[in-house]
Amino acid sequence: MKVNVTLLTPFKKIKEKREIRLELENGETFYDLIEKLSQEHGDDFKNNLFESDKKIKTSIMIMVNGRTITDEKNLFQRKLKENEEYVFCAAIGGG
Amino acid sequence: MELKGYTGKYLDIDLTNKEVKLKELPEDWAKNYIGGIGFGIKTCWDNIPKDVDALSPENVISFWTGPFAGTLVPVSSKYTAVAKSPLTGTIGFGISSGYFGAELKRAGYDGVVIRGKADKLSYIFIDDDVVQIKDATHLTGKTTWETEDILKQELEDKSIRVASIGSAGEKLVRYACITNAKNRHIGRNGLGCVMGSKNFKALAVRGTNEVVVDDLKTLLKEVKQLYKDCRGEKMYYGREGTPIKILKHDKKAVLATNNFQKMTFDGAENVSGEKMMEEKVRKIIACEMCAVACDHVNVIKKGKYKGTVGSIDFESLWALGPLCGVDCLDAVTKAVQLCDTLGTDTISTGVTVAWAMECYEKGIFTKQDTDGLELNFGNADAMIELIERIGNREGEFAKMLGEGSKLAAQKTGKDTINFAMQIKGLETSAYPFRVMQTGALGHATCITGAFYQRSGSYQYDEKDAVDRYSLDDSRGKLVADGEDDYTVVDSLIICKFSRRIYPDKEKLAYLWNLVTGEKIKYQDLLDRGKKIYTLGKCFNVRHGFTRQQDYLPKRAYEEPINDHINKEAVVKMDEWDKALDGYYEYRKWDKKTGIPKKETLKELDLDDAAEEIGV
Numbered sequence: 001m002k003v004n005v006t007l008l009t010p011f012k013k014i015k016e017k018r019e020i021r022l023e024l025e026n027g028e029t030f031y032d033l034i035e036k037l038s039q040e041h042g043d044d045f046k047n048n049l050f051e052s053d054k055k056i057k058t059s060i061m062i063m064v065n066g067r068t069i070t071d072e073k074n075l076f077q078r079k080l081k082e083n084e085e086y087v088f089c090a091a092i093g094g095g
Numbered sequence: 096m097e098l099k100g101y102t103g104k105y106l107d108i109d110l111t112n113k114e115v116k117l118k119e120l121p122e123d124w125a126k127n128y129i130g131g132i133g134f135g136i137k138t139c140w141d142n143i144p145k146d147v148d149a150l151s152p153e154n155v156i157s158f159w160t161g162p163f164a165g166t167l168v169p170v171s172s173k174y175t176a177v178a179k180s181p182l183t184g185t186i187g188f189g190i191s192s193g194y195f196g197a198e199l200k201r202a203g204y205d206g207v208v209i210r211g212k213a214d215k216l217s218y219i220f221i222d223d224d225v226v227q228i229k230d231a232t233h234l235t236g237k238t239t240w241e242t243e244d245i246l247k248q249e250l251e252d253k254s255i256r257v258a259s260i261g262s263a264g265e266k267l268v269r270y271a272c273i274t275n276a277k278n279r280h281i282g283r284n285g286l287g288c289v290m291g292s293k294n295f296k297a298l299a300v301r302g303t304n305e306v307v308v309d310d311l312k313t314l315l316k317e318v319k320q321l322y323k324d325c326r327g328e329k330m331y332y333g334r335e336g337t338p339i340k341i342l343k344h345d346k347k348a349v350l351a352t353n354n355f356q357k358m359t360f361d362g363a364e365n366v367s368g369e370k371m372m373e374e375k376v377r378k379i380i381a382c383e384m385c386a387v388a389c390d391h392v393n394v395i396k397k398g399k400y401k402g403t404v405g406s407i408d409f410e411s412l413w414a415l416g417p418l419c420g421v422d423c424l425d426a427v428t429k430a431v432q433l434c435d436t437l438g439t440d441t442i443s444t445g446v447t448v449a450w451a452m453e454c455y456e457k458g459i460f461t462k463q464d465t466d467g468l469e470l471n472f473g474n475a476d477a478m479i480e481l482i483e484r485i486g487n488r489e490g491e492f493a494k495m496l497g498e499g500s501k502l503a504a505q506k507t508g509k510d511t512i513n514f515a516m517q518i519k520g521l522e523t524s525a526y527p528f529r530v531m532q533t534g535a536l537g538h539a540t541c542i543t544g545a546f547y548q549r550s551g552s553y554q555y556d557e558k559d560a561v562d563r564y565s566l567d568d569s570r571g572k573l574v575a576d577g578e579d580d581y582t583v584v585d586s587l588i589i590c591k592f593s594r595r596i597y598p599d600k601e602k603l604a605y606l607w608n609l610v611t612g613e614k615i616k617y618q619d620l621l622d623r624g625k626k627i628y629t630l631g632k633c634f635n636v637r638h639g640f641t642r643q644q645d646y647l648p649k650r651a652y653e654e655p656i657n658d659h660i661n662k663e664a665v666v667k668m669d670e671w672d673k674a675l676d677g678y679y680e681y682r683k684w685d686k687k688t689g690i691p692k693k694e695t696l697k698e699l700d701l702d703d704a705a706e707e708i709g710v
């Protein structure tokens with residue numbers, strides 16, 4: 001199964017790409033996705049995403065198929081689905 | 096004046112008779128209207144009767160600071176200009192930053208009220224307690240940047256602060272802005288046009304007095320921490336800047352493109368904040384007493400637009416980029432520079448040009464109508480040429496566009512009003528109605544026309560805290576509470592980018608306590624916010640506004656958006672009506688008319704307003 005991941009500010013690109021397609025096993029969860037991204041991306045990804053206690057930083061926003069996810073608890077257990085779009089970006093409002 | 100932070104004085108200047116009066120700020124104003132837009136709305140209410148044309152000498156424009164300006168409180172060097180808007184006919188105001196607000200306060204004034212019309216182009220120089228109305232005919236046609244430089248030179252002081260208009264204001268472009276510190280603007284509602292109508296080119300200020308606060312020692316302690324917070328991790332405004340929202344909005348499919356016909360933009364990467372930061376930003380500037388520093392200045396080093404300098408935030412980048420189908424950062428920077436120097440609001444300019452582009456692509460305008468411009472979406476050169484013509488009011492077509500999208504569409508006919516993306520005449524900001532419907536409601540109830548900064552209700556959609564594709568009667572509360580809250584912020588006046596450093600609103604009330612000496616809770620400030628907003632609404636009612644004007648352009652109800660994320664996204668009229676009902680009910684206004692009820696006004700101690708609007 002493949003999902004699409006886009007890394008925007010403050011995350012750095014992976015291999016010079018903002019958008020990547022990742023292969024995962026059926027039944028894998030959002031948590032597995034994060035593990036996989038961390039492997040590819042190293043500590044930088046994790047440091048940008050997590051507070052020291054593995055809570056997602058309030059300065060970060062995650063969107064799934066255009067929807068902002070605020071329910072962190074369920075997010076980690078969320079089963080990935082084929083062709084879903086995951087976006088990691090900054091929680092910034094205003095203009 | 097019992098409360099500290101204020102000077103307790105303002106200037107009342109009549110340009111017709113060249114009369115300058117020093118007035119005492121009424122004692123009850125601080126406790127009822129806070130400052131900033133609160134004082135401005137009250138001034139308009141007291142001075143602009145029914146039927147006054149916004150461009151007549153009878154319109155009154157006033158400039159105000161709040162109690163925090165000139166103190167050590169971070170992000171507080173703000174000022175506002177308030178008048179009847181020539182673009183909407185409603186109350187109109189905008190807020191700008193820089194150094195001007197603090198300087199005015201140090202000159203000894205909480206505000207300046209300007210009435211009448213000068214017999215020739217003039218500027219006002221406030222030098223502490225010496226106030227002069229001076230000839231500005233030598234500044235005719237000068238850009239805002241030139242005006243600032245010339246005045247500093249001629250007054251022989253580089254640190255004088257100047258708020259001025261460019262040729263757009265002089266020539267009465269209805270969305271002309273007022274500019275200070277070159278890149279800071281009172282952009283919305285055409286306040287620069289009101290200045291132009293009064294032959295009033297600039298307000299220059301030098302202030303050397305101190306501003307007194309109630310508890311300096313404790314304030315200093317608080318301020319130290321706030322400065323640290325300004326540099327905190329969440330403060331993207333300073334590091335990356337708001338332009339990083341381009342890619343985020345594109346991914347969420349809420350990036351209004353080609354005059355709101357699409358919600359994603361193929362060229363988004365080319366005009367992304369990320370690319371801008373990497374390749375174009377050369378300077379980041381802060382306002383007085385601000386450690387956030389959010390002003391990102393692009394310098395174009397090579398190519399066609401070599402030498403262009405422009406300060407760009409998300410809204411400007413969007414309006415002159417994706418909205419017009421333009422995917423070139425150099426061109427957007429050039430367009431922004433033209434708006435800033437000729438003196439037009441970037442949002443209104445972009446939305447009006449985008450409307451004209453859609454008309455052109457639909458064959459409603461031919462090359463002959465556009466005075467030779469091929470106005471297809473994405474034609475950056477044509478956009479730039481048109482913006483220059485609008486600012487200088489050259490040619491019939493650009494002149495028409497200088498009236499704003501609503502009047503231009505009414506003149507053009509052929510149902511083009513359906514896609515003139517404005518409410519009450521004010522061109523809308525970047526939060527698209529059909530896919531961010533709580534935001535849409537906030538844009539529609541907004542007393543100054545379609546603007547996101549008066550309630551911030553789009554944030555519920557941005558976070559998907561509500562179903563952003565539908566509406567119901569519960570959304571009105573979200574909008575109204577946001578309006579009251581933002582009214583407090585705009586009256587204090589505190590920069591909106593500071594919201595993350597005051598997550599606990601009681602902190603703001605505490606700062607109020609330390610600065611003014613009045614011990615109150617944030618709820619007390621909110622009550623004042625509600626009173627101010629309601630008085631602004633009454634001003635609109637006095638000038639003929641009812642529920643009827645709280646509707647979106649037809650496109651929002653009739654043309655569903657479909658793409659990989661949005662499915663048949665459209666605002667349903669029955670839901671819209673329910674949402675409006677919910678808003679008025681929560682506000683205790685009459686549902687049928689959208690007008691505040693007598694008992695509501697009485698509760699807010701606005702009995703005279705009730706009498707005046709006949710409820």
Ligand code: SF4
Pocket residue numbers: 170171172192193332380381382385386387388389390590591592593
């Ligand atoms: S955040 Fe930006 S606009 Fe606000 S006060 Fe600071 S520098 Fe000025």
